[in-house]
Amino acid sequence: MQTLPARLCLLLVLACCSQAVPAGNTDPEQLMRGATNDILTRLDASPQLTKNRAELIQLIEQEIFPLVDFTRAARLTLGHYWKGAGDKQRKRFISEMRRLLACTYSTAFSNYVGQKVEWLQPRWSADRNYVEIRVRILQNSGSPVPVAYRLWKNNGQWKLYDLVVEGVSLVANYRSTFSQRLQEHDLNALIDELAAHNAQRCGSGG
Numbered sequence: 660m661q662t663l664p665a666r667l668c669l670l671l672v673l674a675c676c677s678q679a680v681p682a683g684n685t686d687p688e689q690l691m692r693g694a695t696n697d698i699l700t701r702l703d704a705s706p707q708l709t710k711n712r713a714e715l716i717q718l719i720e721q722e723i724f725p726l727v728d729f730t731r732a733a734r735l736t737l738g739h740y741w742k743g744a745g746d747k748q749r750k751r752f753i754s755e756m757r758r759l760l761a762c763t764y765s766t767a768f769s770n771y772v773g774q775k776v777e778w779l780q781p782r783w784s785a786d787r788n789y790v791e792i793r794v795r796i797l798q799n800s801g802s803p804v805p806v807a808y809r810l811w812k813n814n815g816q817w818k819l820y821d822l823v824v825e826g827v828s829l830v831a832n833y834r835s836t837f838s839q840r841l842q843e844h845d846l847n848a849l850i851d852e853l854a855a856h857n858a859q860r861c862g863s864g865g
Contacts, residue, residue: 687781687790687810687817698722702771712861715765723764728818729753731811735820735830740841748846755853756833762861774798788812 698718702708708715733753734741744752779793789811795803809821821830840849 687792699771702768703773709769709771712765715768716761716861719761719764719768724757724761726819727760728811728813728820729757731813731818731820732756732830736833736837737846738834738838740838740846744846748850751850752846752853755850755857758857758861759853762857765861772799777803790817 701718708718730749730753733749733756736756737744737752741749775797777795777797779795781793782791784790789809791807791809793805793807795805797803804825806825807823808819809823810817810819812818821828823829837849840852844852
């Protein structure tokens, strides 16, 4: 099972953490610009936290995952294979995608060394139901890295469904990997492979 490069994982995490939007949000741009980055503040205050995977996963579950629309992300990741999936398969896939992201993010946090974020002008859809918030990750060395995260309004709530780093979409990255698997195996086999991969990398709790 192909995984994202460590550098890309870290940038995705920083982008996601930088937009900690409270529940009940109505203006994502204003809320994001004014939000305090709880996770990175905690990491700055307690650097040893980056070495404790269990605590990192718990923090991710509490602070990041309430912002994510896993169903939409999973549907976009599977593409046309989503339509042919049954309810049980969809639930299993979403569950394993969630575990995969928790493991990926917890691994990336171990590489955090105080990078900062610069806000850029957001891009809105014509109907204002979709927004792409653009930032630059200011690294301790090297050029800033452009990142965009995409949200849509779902039942009045802004939800994150994709992240793009240096032109690389998280959804597209996984869609390409999974599509190759699905050309050779069925969806149940893909989910089983993903579950085994998650168990090997993060254990039963990740």
